[in-house]
Amino acid sequence: MGKTYSITDLAREFDVTSRAIRFYEEQGLLSPARKGQARVYSPGDRIRLKLILRGKRLGFTLDESRELFELYDPASGNQKQLLTMLETIQAHKNNLSQQMHDIQIMQLELDEAEQRCRQALSESQKDKHHRIQSGV
Amino acid sequence: MGKTYSITDLAREFDVTSRAIRFYEEQGLLSPARKGQARVYSPGDRIRLKLILRGKRLGFTLDESRELFELYDPASGNQKQLLTMLETIQAHKNNLSQQMHDIQIMQLELDEAEQRCRQALSESQKDKHHRIQSGV
DNA sequence: GATTACCCTTACGTAAACGTAAAGGGTAAT
DNA sequence: ATTACCCTTTACGTTTACGTAAGGGTAATC
Structure with missing residues (x-):
């Protein structure tokens, strides 16, 4: 039921390359589900990508964006x-x-x-x- | 009479390295006078550096900043x-x-x-x- | 006269953020 | 079954903006 997106869906929507999206994953900023080999992105993943790109527009490095995500994570407990x-x-x-x-x-x-x-x-x-x- | 600055003066004031300032010159963004070998910066050069750094904070590349400078130059005539x-x-x-x-x-x-x-x-x-x- | 604190040039090294093949598998229409 | 378009991984290349020696000159200070 939940809407999902392919990597090219997101690439087209946000005008980035799929290479870039895979790179963000490589850097630990995204972790989409898989269906076989293919990546399957949830609406949450999509928002996350949106946030990454907004961060970039504001001059955040990917590291900084990842750190900011942790501020919002329930895992922050410490x-x-x-x-x-x-x-x-x-x-x-x-x-x-x-x-x-x-x-x-x-x-x-x-x-x-x-x-x-x-x-x-x-x-x-x-x-x-x-x-x-x-x-x- | 006109106040001048050494490269380290400016480096300290704006918290950048002298290497960076020389690099901006290398890229055609600054062209300080010389006294012997040493670079001598005018108040105008200082403003220019300030603008470069502001541009950087806003995510401008050095190329973009240089282009913007041309918009303000009297040489724009064309x-x-x-x-x-x-x-x-x-x-x-x-x-x-x-x-x-x-x-x-x-x-x-x-x-x-x-x-x-x-x-x-x-x-x-x-x-x-x-x-x-x-x-x- | 030796240290300190500047200044210079040349040149190789580097981190970030991808770009760009190369080589291959999946499936859907023609 | 071939064309077309999607997906994958691995891996080397590229741009930007400097960092970092290396090597050497000048000028004041202890």
Whole structure:
């Protein structure tokens, strides 16, 4: 009953190669079921892949993403590691704040670049008209 | 008169190695003046380095950063490339929006992870007290 | 004058994240 | 039964962004 996906299904959906998906498994980020030799991915596996790719967009290494997954795993029990875990989380939160800030600044700068670009375009249009008018 | 910086000045300020800074130059992202053999960096060079590092935090490759610098350069004149330039800018803006979105979601998730973590900690504290009270 | 602290170039090494064959098996339509 | 398309594993190759010696010059300091 549960929906399943082949490796190419997921590869197509998320625009990655099947090689990449196998690589994530090799690195311990995915562990799909098997049907014979073939990999069979559950909706949970699919989400997991989605998270990996989001992590990548944010500049996380695969190791970091794997570590984050462990934060969400029921297997986390170990109490002594809870403080370490909090530090990890805090570090990630700090990085994200920094990135957020970086993005806002860069968006402003790109807006300015766009304006200058449009300006330059409209002026080259004016020049064209001028040349036409003056018969050059 | 103009303030200048040595390579180690900048390396210390931005917490990168001088090797890295030389590498950026090798890739055409910086071109400091020279005094004899030694590199001499102007305030402009310093800003440039700052931008490179910000780009890196946002997942830009050095090639992409170099391309962005060209968008801001007075040497940009070429009119035919203005449209290509606008496309490049738009693509970057789209990526940044996506990243912004990714960050917001991940911040929420990290907040939740933190809460669960603190919860687990306080419960392990309660257990401790309980064990102490009951003399185990 | 020897140590310390910079600076340089050249060049090989490396980690991460796949790309890219090579060689083969499974099944479904033509 | 052959074409086509899926799947597999093994394994070497590649790009990016530096790290890490190795070897040598300069300038201040003890």
